Amino acid sequence: MNDPDRRQFLQRTGRTTCAVALGGTGIVLGRRACSEDAWAIVPNKCVNIRLGVTGSEQVCDVCATDCVLPLSAVRAVNDHAECGRCCICPAYYDVRGPMGPDGLPAKKLCPRDAIVRTPIGEVDPYDPLNNFYEYTIDESKCNGCGRCVMECKDPAGLGSIRLEVRYDLCVCCNQCSIAQHCPEEAYCRIGPQPAPARTLEGGHV
Amino acid sequence: MQFTHSHTLSGKGDRAEEFHVRLAGIATDAEHRLYALGDREIKRFTPDGELEAQLPTSDAGWSIAVGEDSLWVGLQGGIEQLDFDGKPLQRIEDADRLGLVTGLAVVGETLLAADATNRTIHLYRSGKWVQEVGNKVNTRGFMIPNGVLDLALDADHASVVVAHPQKHRVERYNLKGVLTDRFGHFGMNDPADFGGCCNPTNITATAEGMIAVSEKAPPRVKVFTSEGEFLTQSPDGVFDSNTKNIDLAADGHGRLYATDPLRCAIEVFLLQATGH
Ligand code: SF4
Ligand code: SF4
Numbered sequence A: 001m002n003d004p005d006r007r008q009f010l011q012r013t014g015r016t017t018c019a020v021a022l023g024g025t026g027i028v029l030g031r032r033a034c035s036e037d038a039w040a041i042v043p044n045k046c047v048n049i050r051l052g053v054t055g056s057e058q059v060c061d062v063c064a065t066d067c068v069l070p071l072s073a074v075r076a077v078n079d080h081a082e083c084g085r086c087c088i089c090p091a092y093y094d095v096r097g098p099m100g101p102d103g104l105p106a107k108k109l110c111p112r113d114a115i116v117r118t119p120i121g122e123v124d125p126y127d128p129l130n131n132f133y134e135y136t137i138d139e140s141k142c143n144g145c146g147r148c149v150m151e152c153k154d155p156a157g158l159g160s161i162r163l164e165v166r167y168d169l170c171v172c173c174n175q176c177s178i179a180q181h182c183p184e185e186a187y188c189r190i191g192p193q194p195a196p197a198r199t200l201e202g203g204h205v
Numbered sequence B: 001m002q003f004t005h006s007h008t009l010s011g012k013g014d015r016a017e018e019f020h021v022r023l024a025g026i027a028t029d030a031e032h033r034l035y036a037l038g039d040r041e042i043k044r045f046t047p048d049g050e051l052e053a054q055l056p057t058s059d060a061g062w063s064i065a066v067g068e069d070s071l072w073v074g075l076q077g078g079i080e081q082l083d084f085d086g087k088p089l090q091r092i093e094d095a096d097r098l099g100l101v102t103g104l105a106v107v108g109e110t111l112l113a114a115d116a117t118n119r120t121i122h123l124y125r126s127g128k129w130v131q132e133v134g135n136k137v138n139t140r141g142f143m144i145p146n147g148v149l150d151l152a153l154d155a156d157h158a159s160v161v162v163a164h165p166q167k168h169r170v171e172r173y174n175l176k177g178v179l180t181d182r183f184g185h186f187g188m189n190d191p192a193d194f195g196g197c198c199n200p201t202n203i204t205a206t207a208e209g210m211i212a213v214s215e216k217a218p219p220r221v222k223v224f225t226s227e228g229e230f231l232t233q234s235p236d237g238v239f240d241s242n243t244k245n246i247d248l249a250a251d252g253h254g255r256l257y258a259t260d261p262l263r264c265a266i267e268v269f270l271l272q273a274t275g276h
C-alpha cells in the first residue's frame, strides 16, 4: 500500500480498529477527527510491546525517529509495581555484551543512558546479589526508541516497561507523523479528552 | 552424556490424558511412574506413557511430590496428602505461614515446601512446622521474578537443591537448613552459565546424582554433575519459545521429563552416558 492510500485506509478504519483494540479507553465512534485528538499506542499491536517478537535487535524505532518533536513525545515508562527489580535487568544491561570484572555486564543497553538503576535499601556486603534494584526512566533523556521494552518482555522479563505517548508533550498533530509510518498500525487516534498521563514515579517501601 | 528428545506426552485438549487449562507440575515414583498435576487432578502415567489413573485434588495444585507411600500436593496456603488411589489422608493448613507452594520435596517424615509468595522454604516434620530453610543467607528471601520457587531432594536424600533464578545459581542446603554448596553465575554465552534476568527456574535430581535445571527465554534444560560441572543441554526446538517455569522430574531409567506449561505438554528426554 503506498503512503496516500495507506493514510486514507487509516482514516477509514483507524478509529474502529483502535476502539476495538483499546476497549474501555473512552473512544467516541463516528466522530470526525480533529486537531485536538490525542494519540495512543495500542499495546497488543506495537511490535515492541506485544508478545512474540523479542530482542532489542528486532526493535521498531519509528516512534523515536518519526515524531515531529526534536525528542519524541513517546517515552518508555517502567511500572514499578510490575517490575521484578532484578539485579541483572536485560533492559538496563546489554546482557549479550562482554562481562565486567564485577560479574555484571559491562555495557548498558539504552543508547541514551536514560535508565537509572538504584539499589533498594542497603546492599548486603556479604552477598550483593541479595539486593533488589529500582529501574527508573529518565524522561528527559528517553526518546522512546523501544530497545528496553523489547528486552523486558515476557518470558525474558516481566513486561513492566512499555512505550506511552506523553500527552503533556504531544502537540496533537492532525496527521501524526509516527502514525503514518508505524508499520503495525499501532499508533491510534483516541478521543478528544487526553487520558491523564500515568504517574509512575516513586520507589518501593 | 547424550541428551535426546524421545516423545511428547499429554497436551492441551479434551482427551483423558490431556489437560484443559493448566499443567502445574510433575513427579515420578519408585516404580518409574509419572504423576502430572494440572487442572484439578493428578494423572498417573505408566513408564511406557499410558494413562493409568486420574486422581482428583481438592483444589488447584501448584506442585507435587511422591513419598514412600503417598502423594503430596502443594496448594495456596496448604499442602494435601493423598494415597496412591487419590484418597485424601491429611492436609497441612498453614495459611498464616504458607503462600503459594510451587515446589515440594519429601523424605520420610520431612517435608520441604517452597513458598513463592513469601519467597522462602518451610520445613515440616510429621506435619508440624519446624523452621525456614535458606533465610539466613538469603536475607531478602529467595529472589524469583519468575513467580515460582522450585527445589528437589538430591540423590543422597540428605540435601535439597534449590533453583535461585535472580541469583543465577543453584544452592544446596542440608536438612538442617544450612547452605552447604552453590554453583552457577550469570552469563549469556557459555551454556554452563545462566542467562536473562532470572534463570534457572526449576530443578530436579536424577538417581545417578546429576542435577537438571530448566531455563526460560530460550526454554531449555541443562544437566550438571552434583558438584555443578556442566554436562549437556536439551536439543533446540522442543518447547514453545514463550514457555517458562518448565517443571522437571527424572526416573531411574534415564528418562527426564519436562513440562511445557504453555502447551500443557510433557516432553520426555533420554539421558544416556556415552562411552569413555
Ligand atoms: S527486565 Fe523488566 S521486570 Fe525485569 S528488572 Fe528489568 S525492568 Fe524490571
Ligand atoms: S526507550 Fe530507548 S531511549 Fe528510552 S529508556 Fe528505553 S532504551 Fe533508553
Ligand code: SF4
Pocket (backbone or CB within 6 Å): A041, A042, A045, A046, A047, A048, A060, A061, A062, A063, A146, A163, A178, A181, A182, A183, A184, A185, A186, A187
Ligand atoms: S511505530 Fe508503531 S510499532 Fe513502532 S514503536 Fe511506535 S507504536 Fe510501536
